[in-house]
Amino acid sequence: MTDHGPTGLGAFFAPRSIAVIGASNDPGRIGGRPVDFCKAAGFAGPIYPVNPTRDEVQGLKAWPDIESIPGEVDLAVMAVPSARAAETLEACGRKGVRAVVVFSAGFSEVGAEGAAEQARLLEIARRHGMRMLGPNCLGFYSAASGACATFSTGLEGGMPRPGRIGLITQSGAYGTHLLSMAKARRLGVAGWVSTGNEADVSVADCLDHMVNSDEVGAIGLYMEGVNDVETLIRALKRARELRKPVTIMKVGASEVGARAVQSHTASLAGSDASFQAVIEQFGAVRARTTEELFDCLYAATTGPMPTGDKLGILTVSGGAGVLMADAAEAFGLQVPPMPDASVAKLLERNPFAAPRNPVDITAHALNDFDLIPEYLAEMMRAGGYDAYAAFFTSWTGSPVLGPRLRKVLLETLKGSDRPFALIGLFDEEQAVSYETEGVLTFADPSRAVQSLATMARLARGFDAAAAQGELPDVGDPVIAATGMGEAAAKARLAQAGIPALPEEVAPTAADAARIAGGMGFPVVLKIVSPQIAHKTEVGGVALNLPDAASVEAEAARMLRDIPAKVPGAVIEGVLVSSMAGEGVELIVGTHRDPSMGPMVMVGLGGILAEVLKDVALARAPVTVAEALAMLSRLRGAPLLDGVRGRPGVDKHAVAEVIARLSVLAAANAGTIESIEINPLLARPDGAVALDALILPVKGADNG
């Protein structure tokens, strides 16, 4: 795909000419709709219907085949049976078409034979230097160019309101539902694209294109599987640089859902937790429901973005104020109080008010309408808020009060660069009259606050990128693709700057006593054998040995008894190490997610954490700053700061270990399956790996 430049999707979204192969005179048929839609959307260039049986299609001159078209064809739409797809695509190639949309189904989604046919299409497209959308897709729609290379019923009955929202979907049917819902909500749409089987063009490619398109202000994705994580991450990084909001709805989080994804697409679902971690890491947000997706896109394209998470709440109902304060906490916004001087001033103005934050003017505003602009102005002047939610219930829609309210609100907000969500009841005209001025409108206060919170999360994600710093230097990052048990793994990790306790393998009991004497007592002994993973269960661990005699006795016992318990185990000796002391046990590990690539994980060790599954994930590599952010996401994070009088641990040292491990995982993503430090002992004065294991990718083991 690299010969097409970074994305090369311009010929899709802004083509100079469009051919529809299999064009129908019936605007309701699959081959008729693109012609009908392009005309309706005002596509400015030539539209070439291709139909060997007709001279004219929907009032346009028809052509018997694509090669007989006299002019250049940028974009060809193939509404042909799958059996004719390959030959049609070849003809497109000969014609010099730059981009092709393949509606035809019956490829990788129906099994191995179809997948082979799909590979053939891809080969043809690549050979001719064409980009291909599909097969088995519903095509796309571009508001700016009027190109409607789609048969989606979502365009029936009229185009969406033009606007700055980009929608990208793997599912044609659900994508159509999204388009229809967007129209029903009268959202402004810049473009919509359905990627289907993604033989060539993936959702990630489309994201990359829309991120770099000035016409698109915010992007919503609907995904079932990630086929192209590198492009996805590149596009997300670029969106973050440009501070362009991206919200992603990905299905398949549940067990049944993941199974269903596999049964109806060629995509591997991968781990949902890894997906979630990766998109947040690169500044996007996850939408859990379709309404969340649209609320985010609506807020992002209607008002300004906030620059922080402090919410000012203005209300004429105490109850609604409390409700919004609750929602703010639930969705992660702060509700800091107004300064005392402001509270006093506002109380003097209206003694019935509760002007702390929520700032409740009360229904007295009905008697003294000036209270509204005065209170809002004081919040804007003195409150330091990053966003506002204001509840005026049915006043917004009242024939008398509504226009008065609108006038004072818009006058007061003039010049403000902070998002303002107005909660009330609106008809469409009233809503539009606010939205064109950058004011968000909602009926449900919780959704208003959630949307502002999502904007704040996006803004935080954009800001966080700047503070991430450099990756740690781990020396030579390449790891031999060999399974490594405790001693070898700890030694290799130590080379990368991950500390372990002083330790040495003793081949005999006498050596063990001598080595322990050199380290100082107490010490720990552990059996060393590649065949023994669970040392405790075979009596292969002895803790807190106080002197040389006990070390020699224990080592002798292990070397004598364990070979009998584990026949065939190759015993390399006993590992002598210093006692670790007190601290908090963590587990730090890396693994390869089938979709998302190398991931790094940290969690609290011990039984409870295992039960409670309290872990934080990120795609490798991460910087120390990112690793610190991972630690702060653990529910058990307060343990690291010390509880019940215990001292806090050196979180920076833990983050160093996470970051270094992640660099190794990323550098060896093709050959190393997992690296695990379990436990990592976090202490007030550092962190040490007490045990470690490195596993190669199956088949990559060269040891």
Add this chain to the structure above:
Amino acid sequence: MTDHGPTGLGAFFAPRSIAVIGASNDPGRIGGRPVDFCKAAGFAGPIYPVNPTRDEVQGLKAWPDIESIPGEVDLAVMAVPSARAAETLEACGRKGVRAVVVFSAGFSEVGAEGAAEQARLLEIARRHGMRMLGPNCLGFYSAASGACATFSTGLEGGMPRPGRIGLITQSGAYGTHLLSMAKARRLGVAGWVSTGNEADVSVADCLDHMVNSDEVGAIGLYMEGVNDVETLIRALKRARELRKPVTIMKVGASEVGARAVQSHTASLAGSDASFQAVIEQFGAVRARTTEELFDCLYAATTGPMPTGDKLGILTVSGGAGVLMADAAEAFGLQVPPMPDASVAKLLERNPFAAPRNPVDITAHALNDFDLIPEYLAEMMRAGGYDAYAAFFTSWTGSPVLGPRLRKVLLETLKGSDRPFALIGLFDEEQAVSYETEGVLTFADPSRAVQSLATMARLARGFDAAAAQGELPDVGDPVIAATGMGEAAAKARLAQAGIPALPEEVAPTAADAARIAGGMGFPVVLKIVSPQIAHKTEVGGVALNLPDAASVEAEAARMLRDIPAKVPGAVIEGVLVSSMAGEGVELIVGTHRDPSMGPMVMVGLGGILAEVLKDVALARAPVTVAEALAMLSRLRGAPLLDGVRGRPGVDKHAVAEVIARLSVLAAANAGTIESIEINPLLARPDGAVALDALILPVKGADNG
């Protein structure tokens, strides 16, 4: 209040006559609206406007005062200034009015003076045997009688569609918003009531009334504080018996929100977790947002209730199927597969289908419409599903497909008693055409599934009531209202059937040794002093003592050193007890919530649980079955079943302790502040209290 029968609110909602005191000829004014609304709603009885300055009000004969009205007055609406409220209420009493709505504000919500005035109103009402709604309320609306004793703008522009939803709200302003939103969503409303300051009639009273009203099928509450927990619980229990859904939105969950509640009402917020626990315990559900509240009420009054949590998903889009399966898991529904024979049969019929569950017919249904009824019928026949969610995207609203789809769906569903949610795009007429047949309509698949899940949770709550069993017999439940330290508390709890280890207080070191010898070694020693709560910190605990000599030495040390460390402490001796052995440490306790009354709590002990706040709450008393359900709600519940090869613990024994403790807490709610067992050691063969503490209510201590 008892002289009015269980609630005695009939005179409000179904009055034979209404007087509006302070009636205005202007239908837009507070005193004009009730008259205007009653006429618009078709109130059948006489409406008596009271206005000394007019002969006629809005076309009705006006009366100079209430006592001059010739006929009986069931309901009086007081739209008068607060200064005239008391005299007006006296006049109502003399007239023999049965129920009064007081709009007037300026009472308990404005401070102590207002509260005194409010108490005077209540005294007047009680003296005359009148029920009073308010003051500072917006009144109520009843669809069946057409009684509109309200000035809420929510009735402007027309009454809500009549239906079976009851709405109860403490906040007038947010209540108005709810009423307006209900109208905008064209929900069917049976009644709406705003309780304001709740001097007499509380939300709980209104709930009790609506639960017992045949006109009301499901009830939504908006609350800020609970003023009458006993009535609330009685009403919830009755709703559960009648299987009438109740959903409650309570604000003030956040810190800022709770503070704001206190600043604008007289209500104490209490603990949100206690509120949540109590309403779930008695079969209601919590709505977190206004839309959740309405979705629940919509589902409960439109279709049948499910009898289990197995969801069948029918779809023409694989993606939407996955999305709904994810939502099912997130909201707690099961998505069990179709039987293999059915899968085979459906695949034979349409090889492109994925008919496991989600049952994806795919867009082939467009070519072969019979697939839809056939697949649905097979799901109904063989799937064993309790509810259905079916995604047909924009087909539902299509002029051609829509009516065909409706016909086959309704024919197939004929006679079904399971809820069916149809997801697509509908105009109002299309939606109504389904809803009148009991089919729910949604645009957002997640909201459809969430609503069905809420119905299933309600149904589970109704069913659970039957399986709760009896409270345990704890003997005499009354506890002396005295603070009790470890030994006394454990002894008292042992009388109630809560086991502790064998133990005895030894006054001297020699006694300790002798007692330990009788018990068998090893033993534990703990200092006994009412003044010493944290024994470990003063060296007052010694574990695992192996023989008489070490017992005597440790006891002597404690009795010698601790008095010096804690001057003034009365040392009663040392407690000798058996070692507890291995198990899982829990904390079980009771406390009095300021709003919700006596509560019982269980959580996992230890530092991690303290950090992770993993506890389950219920209102005391609870049965053993309810206590077992509490245990299963702990995130760390798998620990009790045994992990990593550890044996499971005796959960029934733990539940016995919880239930017994809860019976004690309920029986002594007026005098005992808290009882705590920390830790309770849960073992494979039982549970024992290792430490306990009983604290009396401040001022109730008679010790």
